[in-house]
Amino acid sequence: PGLLLGDAFPNFEADTTIGKLKLYDFLGDSWGILFSHPRDYTPVCTTELGQAAELSPEFTKRNVKMIALSIDSLEEHYSWSKDILAYNNDETVSEIPFPIIADDRRELAVELGMLDPEEKDQSGMPLTARCVFVISPDKKLKLSLLYPATTGRNFDEILRVIDSLQLTAHKRVATPVNWKPGDCVMVPPAIPEDEARSLFPAGVYTKELPSGKRYLRYTPQP
Amino acid sequence: PGLLLGDAFPNFEADTTIGKLKLYDFLGDSWGILFSHPRDYTPVCTTELGQAAELSPEFTKRNVKMIALSIDSLEEHYSWSKDILAYNNDETVSEIPFPIIADDRRELAVELGMLDPEEKDQSGMPLTARCVFVISPDKKLKLSLLYPATTGRNFDEILRVIDSLQLTAHKRVATPVNWKPGDCVMVPPAIPEDEARSLFPAGVYTKELPSGKRYLRYTPQP
Structure with a gap:
């Protein structure tokens, strides 16, 4: 079980x-x-x-x-x-x-x-x-x-995760720690930079990191 | 597994x-x-x-x-x-x-x-x-x-449940829906009324319900 x-x-x-x-x-x-x-x-x-x-x-x-x-x-x-x-x-x-x-x-x-x-x-x-x-x-x-x-x-948490599950079922994004509806979301690493730019016309912000890898990418919730 | x-x-x-x-x-x-x-x-x-x-x-x-x-x-x-x-x-x-x-x-x-x-x-x-x-x-x-x-x-929820688990491990209470530290807590039904009064000197409030059963009892967080 x-x-x-x-x-x-x-x-x-x-x-x-x-x-x-x-x-x-x-x-x-x-x-x-x-x-x-x-x-x-x-x-x-x-x-x-x-x-x-x-x-x-x-x-x-x-x-x-x-x-x-x-x-x-x-x-x-x-x-x-x-x-x-x-x-x-x-x-x-x-x-x-x-x-x-x-x-x-x-x-x-x-x-x-x-x-x-x-x-x-x-x-x-x-x-x-x-x-x-x-x-x-x-x-x-x-x-x-x-x-x-x-x-x-905590029913607020239950509604929060349902909002995340439903958003990410339909849009190619993921929701960061402590996300609430309306906050920025993350662009998954599998999406190449060019494609990310056209998929998310509101803009993609990439945080520079010591590893030099460009995976920490935010975009406004689509 | x-x-x-x-x-x-x-x-x-x-x-x-x-x-x-x-x-x-x-x-x-x-x-x-x-x-x-x-x-x-x-x-x-x-x-x-x-x-x-x-x-x-x-x-x-x-x-x-x-x-x-x-x-x-x-x-x-x-x-x-x-x-x-x-x-x-x-x-x-x-x-x-x-x-x-x-x-x-x-x-x-x-x-x-x-x-x-x-x-x-x-x-x-x-x-x-x-x-x-x-x-x-x-x-x-x-x-x-x-x-x-x-x-x-959601790390706020994680800390909230740890607070509840630790409180209820040491005190004979349970935490209601959406509880946050400092809110009132519930008195478990297994505690008889007399004992509840002495266990919780801050007072026990019992909500009257159609069933006539006196199980919905609140007390300030001990």
């Missing part, structure tokens, strides 16, 4: 709060984000799913379909959802805007390497960790995060 | 820019962060290692030892290091303040599941992805990130 970058994401079938779904059918041609949480009715998870619900228009705008997962039952998901909405305190939203998978037999959690052995339920079974998998339209794993139960995720 | 949360981190031996090291001896009682990059003399990696070098006092302050890794040779690491320092443009720092592993036979990259199959060198061999492994003093994997070559990491 444990998915590596570039692996084809398993086309699993699962019971969710919007009914049974098959992953590929659900995603269609969209990007996908699958994120697990340890347990319904727990504090950090409630803040995370609340934030995910609030940001769902940002994911939709980026053509990313969201799916949550934990080892709780559908009944627990349904009634916990009311707590999440109350936590968000947004009366215009009456439903969690993405499905939550009920992986109560831990089949997906095991298959996808999502368990956190340090967090156990009352019967001693491990809970799911805070995993994030970003899936590209060709159903490959593009990026993953694996955080323990103690540490809530 | 591919490490899961809670796995004992392999006590590997490696050739590095500060000589041969064995992981556990190098780490001693410290926390550790092992991060891989695709290739020396490439643009995003230079910005990342430059940022890592600049932030090394922040990691030291947190008792975290840093180790970088790529599939390049020691000779490449040594001469590329000069480029990184020139990029940083900080004349007070004359050396990269952490070792860089030369994994030129890709042994660690394979063992630790760090390869990115979409990025290949001139001979068609896959490069390392942008992985981050945070290792606790008991040598277990506490958290991991797996980003592709196109997408530079």
